[in-house]
Amino acid sequence: MEENKKEYEKAIAYIRSLIIKRKITIGSRIPSERKIAETLSISRNSTREALKRLENMGLIDSQQGRGNYLSGNITQSFSNAIEMMLILHQTDAADICQFRRCIEKTVYDLAYKKREENKYLFKMAKLLELFPTADLERQIKIDEEIHYLLVRATRNTLLIAMMDSISAVYRQWVGTVLRHASPDIMKQLHNAHIxxxxxxxxxxxxEGIQAIDQHYDIIDHMSLTIHA
Known part of the structure; x- marks a missing residue:
């Protein structure tokens, strides 16, 4: 058992070295299970275990009949982990909303420091113009897109990956909440965005940090009202 563990870790380390040396990049095909096993003199079962673990981590994409490709989809892996925590009641929507509120303040601070000639903020202005005349479903989508643009305005890949992971779960829940919102509530959210x-x-x-708190206060209140 211990020997097998060492073997699959050897395969993971080998693939990691290929990435570091840029011998494979995102979208590239990873050497076959047989090739890795022969190169490292390990069993194909150990190689298969390594590839499965990397797939579960979101690092590779296994395509039947075509092989394994480097995907780097770590965001999806993190989202899946959060969803499992929800299923197991190890966290809840309130925790996620609180976490997102805290992170978004950090996002705002960094976006503020990088606000000069920021194309994402320009796109945000365009969305704000569309919001008042949009129907409810489109307003919910615009709300999502505004927060999406705000985090991209940071130009910080780690923050973007983290917020995207949380958002994949958060949006399912907040979309349900906002579908119960009155026009006045949607206007308050719009004013917070502005x-x-x-x-x-x-x-x-x-003023911006206060508006973020106002936005999440509205969401929290709506959630309590719906589930009361």
């Missing part, structure tokens, strides 16, 4: 955007442009970060 304040976030304008505070970035005017150089008033305190």
């Amino acid at each position: 304040t976030i955007y304008k505070s970035l442009m005017r150089g008033n970060p305190e």
Whole structure:
């Protein structure tokens, strides 16, 4: 058992070395199970175990009949882990919302520091113009896109990956919440978005942080009302 463990770890280390040396990049085909086993003088079962673990981590994409490809889809792996925590009651929607609120304040702070000539903030302004005349489903989508653009305005790949992972789970829940929202509630959320955007442009970060809290306070209140 211990020997087998060492063998599959050897295969994982080998694939990692190929990535570090840039012999394979995202989208590239990973050497076959047989090739890895022969190169490392290990069993194919151990190689298969290594590839399965990397697939579960979101690092590779296994395509039947075509082989394994480097995908780097770590975000999906993290989302799956959060979903499993929800299923096992190890966390809940309130925890996720609280976590997202805290992280989004960090996102805002970094986006503020990088606000000059930021194409994502320009796109945010366009969405804000569309919101008032959109129907409810489109407004929910615009809400999602605004937060999507805000995190990309940080230009920080780790923050983007983290927020995307949380959002994949969070949006399922918040979409249900917002479908119960009145036009007045949606207007309040829109005003919070406007304040976030304008505070970035005017150089008033305190106002922006307050608007983020206002936004999540509305979501929290709506959630409690729905589940009361």
